[in-house]
């Protein structure tokens with residue numbers, strides 16, 4: 001059973017779906033490979049947008065797959081995984097077409113980092129979301145913290161990260177993290193959200209997106225992400241982090 005699907009939709013966008021609902025769509029190395037493939041295909045000339053979502057309606061994405069990543073003990077082992085995903089999310093962030101995180105369910109940890117790397121976030125009403133890494137004695141480690149501070153006012157971004165709490169989609173729309181809410185028919189809602197953009201020449205969309213990419217380059221975002229990854233790898237080694245992961249895994253073994 002594949003961990004993802006990539007579908008080219010007749011309206012000219014790619015739909016990437018994480019298909020690991022049995023693990024609340026946690027990201028393992030296969031999902032990372034799928035994201036790389038989707039990003040490469042989205043760079044092809046006829047693709048006008050990329051939508052990322054999760055299978056079923058329990059979760060959009062529960063972040064890193066703890067059943068795999070709990071085997072990473074040292075900062076070097078953690079850095080290898082974290083930097084791989086950080087590079088993927090930076091490629092996603094800087095895709096010169098509109099990207100949407102279609103948040104069909106709960107989104108926590110690295111799942112929020114995936115979502116913030118998209119241009120827009122549409123969420124089902126009532127879902128829970130949070131940058132929970134702080135509760136696990138680590139920080140964001142895929143670049144999501146650095147990217148969040150590019151997209152939200154600093155104080156709001158820092159509060160979301162430092163508190164590491166779960167919020168409702170409604171609260172996060174208030175905070176400016178979520179751009180739109182829906183109840184059902186996620187794909188139709190998302191297509192309606194993109195409709196006017198998808199009517200425009202691809203070169204117009206690409207030119208506008210390059211304005212933001214230019215800003216992120218001038219703000220040395222890629223270097224700041226690298227520092228975030230290194231800091232997270234250092235914290236990864238802490239007993240507090242390993243204790244959290246052990247507790248999570250114990251409940252499930």
Ligand SMILES: CC[C@H](C(=O)O)C(=O)SCCNC(=O)CCNC(=O)[C@H](O)C(C)(C)COP(=O)(O)OP(=O)(O)OC[C@H]1O[C@@H](n2cnc3c(N)ncnc32)[C@H](O)[C@@H]1OP(=O)(O)O
Pocket residue numbers: 022023024026058059062063064065066067069106108109110111132133136139140141142251252
């Ligand atoms: C830098 C990013 C960083 C990283 O790891 O690299 C992170 O992403 S840190 C954050 C890692 N993620 C988590 O800590 C989330 C853990 N999961 C949960 O808190 C809950 O599962 C939740 C809130 C996502 C959903 O809760 P719900 O009650 O709906 O489901 P269950 O907890 O019963 O889980 C169902 C099923 O899914 C498995 N599962 C869920 N999340 C993960 C995960 N992140 N990795 C691996 N497996 C996960 C869980 O073990 C259950 O499986 P089962 O076989 O039934 O026990």
